[in-house]
Amino acid sequence: MDILRDPNFDFMKYRRFWIGLSFVTILAGLVGIFFLDRLNFGVDFAGGTQMTLEFREEPNVEELRSLVAGAGYSDAVIQRFGVAGSKEVMLRTPIVGGSEEGSAARLRAALDARYNEGGGSVDLNQVGAATVAEVLTQANPDAIAVAAATGHYQSVAAAVMAERKELGLFTSWDQVSRVAGVSAASVAALHRAATLGDFAVLGVENVGPQVGAELRQRGILAVAGAMVGMLLYIWLRFELRFAVGATMAVLHDVLITLGFFAWAGHEFNLTTVAAFLTLIGYSVNDTVVTFDRVRENLRRHRTADSIEMLNRSINQTLSRTVLTGGTTIAAALSLYLLGGDVLRGFAFVMAVGIVVGTYSSIFIASPFALLWEHWFGGGRRERGSAKPVSASPARP
């Protein structure tokens, strides 16, 4: 099946319009990022503490907010998390007073005081298998001989913990008693010695000011290095104007996607950086494919008109661009819709980025290569000089 049979669109005709449109979009994004602070930095970069909590009953966010403020963190971010209907909440507090270790301990104490009557005893929703095994071995509800007891209760504890992993947290003792391999006597013993707390801590991330600064620095270095490296390669393989076109296209894709990302309010963290790197890789790939065809056409028709040449190359690779772009966008969309909260920011970057990347390969990269040529001396060829174009060796 042909996606597009012999397409012949004049993409270059409205090139000023496309560049202008992109320019405006980038500007809108930059305004959002730099003047309206729309970019929502996660703790990886901003530093601070983030806790993911799951509650037994849907928590009252307002109450949580005053609880957290009472612990000394009045500028905490509190939001619901996870799939719809889940009782998960994400708490985020900024760095306070340059402290490296963050707020997790105090937040936990405050939560314990409110939801678990101050804590103290063994909370089956917080302790691990080792503690459960110790409690059971101490009580020995299954009346196992001492020598075998430790091993027996360790496996009982492991079964209980495996179930908790599945559930997130136990909401009732019924759930504990349904765990396979746990005797009624063991459940009763646990019921006596332990409690079921009203919340569980699913994850904690704390980034102190020192490490936050290092992560930012290394992230920037990695992305900048990658971009420069790619530029050099394309320069080596093609010509400077193509390298410039490709770099502009990549920069364009990153900036526009970053703008959308900022306006959408997703959290910007290390995983998001990985997503942007994915996007950079994809965008370069996409652009290089088009330029490769331009180079091939230039080699065949040395004196042809640049605009005509670029148009023809874009059209020739169009069905490939559309097919690859389409399937990749579909994959990214399924990540966005089904991938859960952890992957959502990542998938957003991918989905938006690939639309933008496909657009830029068609409408932006080549016009920029042309502009570069127009501005910086490549113009000789337009006046009819037959300077050989390809810098690369001929293919076998």
Add this chain to the structure above:
Amino acid sequence: MNKGLLWRGVLIVALGALAVWRVSPLDDNLKLGLDLQGGIHLLMRVETQDAVKAETEKDMEVLRREAEDDGIAGVRTRQLSDTTFAVDGFAAEQLTELEQVARDWLGGGWDWSRDQDGLVFEMRPGNEKAIRDGAVNQALQTIRNRIDQFGVAEPLIARQGTESDRIVLQLPGVDDPERVKRLIKNTAFLEFRLTEYPWSGGGVRSREEILQNFGGNPPDDVEILPSQERDPATGRLLGETFYAVERQRVITGRDLRSASPSQGQLGQPVVAFRLSADGAQRFGEATGANVGRGLAIVLDGKIVSAPRINSRITDSGIIEGNFSQQEVMDLVTTLRSGALPAAITYLYDSTVGPSLGHDSIRAGVQAGLYGAAFVLLSVLVVYRLSGVNAILALALNMVLIFGALAYFGATLTLPGIAGIILSIAMAVDASVLVFERIKEELRAGKSIKGAIDAGFSNAMSSILDANITTLIAALFLFQFGTGPVRGFAVTLSIGIFGTLFCGVFVSRFLFDLVYANRPRAARLSI
């Protein structure tokens, strides 16, 4: 079948089989990152400055004591900074004697100079560095001991660089992260000290009461320490009480030969300990001479209990302090592993509970499967039988990626999955490039075999350029990136080699296999 074709086939099947063999069973051979299987990632700083300061305090004290023993009267010491102290108050004619004491007892770690009052000591840089290094290495060893007692599979504990004061710790699959974090940080510095006020019995409610007893100014060799009293039934904190204790330590945690959990007379959890021969002797002397007095058990500067000495105790005893069962277990673990040489600060802490990672995998895998299904379906619809070729190449690519991950012992993280997704996109792209080119060549009137030949060779440079560019990016990311970014770079690099091999070599082989013996095939399903 011609010979070239046979060899290519053997190579492809062998590589695929090798990858499958290396990676199966999947659960054992594919290491999941902490973000997927849950676990703790900690970056901590050993507060080596504390160790330096403590060493200065110790040497200062040694010098003062030895000077006194040698009959130099009136020696006063004063700490000026973490690495300097001043000595004065002695008679001027004994200066050379004091310098001899310093040479004899301070082991070459100090430089000193005279000023109008006496001597100023400054720690030598080499000595300071050795103390810092020693503190980090000892902390590393202590933490390793503690983790070993937890029985975590495949822990990673390492100093970050050879010069730094930082330690990186990764513990996969921990189900009670808070306990582990507490345990690691626990300096577990245990001391036994005789009480000064109250002479025996419970602590008093306020510092002021103790100060009054000493007339507002306690002597230099006495220190006031807090004690936390708990309700024996629930283990909940009741309030703070205070004791005045001697600065002099009877014994410390270093004198312990062993520690184990045990039960006290009322069945409450306690820690039982045995002392080394040397420790037992000192402990016996001190307890024998102080029957009826309180003995404060001090852990990290806080009194856990101060029982009355009923009789001379020599080589064993118990530590009680209204501990819960878990606290006793943790205390035993830390006592066995030794004390940390200095406090530890967590600079970075990422704890992923097992169920959070669990959800991520479930959602990620589901999304990945739907996405992959769509990609496969569209490739099939667009390219029909040739689509099958692309799908086979893609499937082998996936097998090779996982095989390589297992071979290199790389861990699969969430960003790593992203790298695989990008690899799949690029692999599909490689096939699309080739197929579109073949179509073009067919439209230009070439024979099937000719079109396949021309299609591959013409698409080759695009595929190479695109993949090499991405590989360059991946190498930079690996070099400069941190944690998640590196995970991404690893899978992406592996995926690029997989794409080049599968999208070009394997796909070509499949075409050749089908059309090798049908030189006059009428049409190509593409």
